[in-house]
Amino acid sequence: MVTREFNALQLQAYKYIKTRIIDGTFSYNQLYSESQIAREIGISRTPVRDAVHRLCQESLIDIVPNKGFMLHKLNQQDVAETYDIRSAIEGYCARKAALARKTQETEDLLRQLKGSLDIQQQIFEHSQDVASFAEEDQNFHRYLVLYSGNTAFIDLFNQYMYRIKKLACYSLARGNRMLETLKEHRRIYGAITSGDSKEAYEAVLFHMDAPYGVNLEIVYSSEQQKAPSR
Secondary structure (H helix, E strand, C coil): CHHHHCCHHHHHHHHHHHHHHHCCCCCCCCCECHHHHHHHHCCCHHHHHHHHHHHHHCCCEEEECCCEEEECCCCHHHHHHHHHHHHHHHHHHHHHHHHCCCCHHHHHHHHHHHHHHHHHHHHHHHCCCHHHHHHHHHHHHHHHHHHHCCHHHHHHHHHCHHHHHHHHHHHHCCCCHHHHHHHHHHHHHHHHHHCCHHHHHHHHHHHHHCCHHHHHHHHHHHHHHHCCCC
């Protein structure tokens, strides 16, 4: 995890850059300089370079040798890897919660999930704002992963949070995907509530499969648009 492996200056640079990626301050197709960022933060270039390499490993940016870095545009492999990882982790977490239905920990999780579902319903009924719904969608899944208490799962999920939200925004803007997402979340919640571990696991896999094709199509179209003509 970053906080364990980075020193203070590296972590400062990492958080500075990542925050600007997530909040939309940095733009696609724009080249960013390590030296300029170092001056903005008030530190040397070395910790910035280390942070840039970590963010590249996380597929948030692409390094342009001797020039700087640019935001990474999601490709088809990114989509496949993200959904594979989420299916494995979240499917396990939902199954675990259903198997432990009568515990206080699962009761607490269900309260969190129900609160998130209520917020999602309000957003759908009143605004259908994609960004707001995607944020609460992420909360729903984060509660599920945090429930596991598995540090490795939590760290990996956090690493993919930017991709997860980006892909959610892509799919939620299409057709009835927002309503379908809400229904799929309710299915996961219902399976855990009833203690049906098999259904909980399958509900998560269905939820991951549903937007997968849409996101592959969106990313493929983006790749075709930027591909050089022959």
